[in-house]
Amino acid sequence: MSEAMFGLVGKDFVILAADQQAAFSIIRIKNDADKIWQIEDKLFACTGPPADTSNFCEYLDKNIKLHTLRTGLSLSTKACANYTRNELAAALRKGPYNVDLLVAGCDASGPALYFLDLYASSEKVNKGAHGYGAMFTLGLMDRYWKPDLTEAEAIDIIRMCIKELETRFIIDLGNYKCKIVDKNGVREIKLKA
Template sequence: MGTEAMLGLTGKDFVILAADGQAAYSIIRLKNDADKIWKVGKMLFACSGPPADAGNFMEFIEKNVILNELRTGIPMSTKAAASFTRNELAHALRKGPFQTDLLVAGVDNDGPSLYFMDYLASSEKVNKAAHGYGAMFTLGLMDRYWKPNMEEAEAIDIIKKCIKELETRFIVELPNFKCKIVNKDGVKEVKL
């Protein structure tokens, strides 16, 4: 568990992800404007961990999801992409593990879906999720305010409450957050 904070919520017809912009090595902050949310096809992957592991693993996943679509002519569903990603984490765990935690988000014909994955290759479909030490401060807020069929404005408000809680209680300063929403029309970035 790192000092990062990644948050995710499902809504009526969308999924929202937010991640801090900190890239760190040990106790050294390397940068404050890292984008930890990757657009892969029509999905979003939030990935945290050591910057090299996160970058290399996400490039590998992105290229393979695109390759699969080129081979089959069919875009991967969010469930299939999450299963593929979990399987790759499980294989890597036995060879040279990636220290990456992920949130996989997408909207398919059966609605929005959010998958919680950790570096030990566990995976679960959830309605709300958080990774890193930030999860200790934000999951309670998500439990309290999340509801089925939320509108985008409500979800953005919950994300803002979570970030405010991190600013108030967390000893590590996480100055910048990126926030992105995926829906049936694609991906958009939200200014917080």
């Protein structure tokens, strides 16, 4: 998949970025897709075929909200990642979703980022990426990430990753959408100066 999705954990936030193109085979269907879903106060960045990502994220959205309505309790980031992993594992045995995800949130235990793939593996990470873009961005994030990363530094790293993709990747992925989740909730930021 010629997609790029990446994220970083900062001092008290998580930042995610994803390209905005939706494609089928070699055809670009649209270039304004939002691949970072907000479910309650968590972010789910999802890559894969547009039908699978849409169906799976809508399914997650409805079931996580149903849990909150039934219990009156909101799921933690870890609980959301575990629920998502269980759903991917169950689907793997009957009708798998071809999706890879980054699940981000900031709750009582602090900021957290989880890396999940279509085979239902899950891992808590400080930086993660999916798609072909991961080949170009993981090295930059390894080089510049640090535990006390500020928001401005994280945005600079995201811009470096996008610049690297624009320079080295053979396919033009177009525009990118970038969202941040922290204790105050979710917000979208503009990357163009």
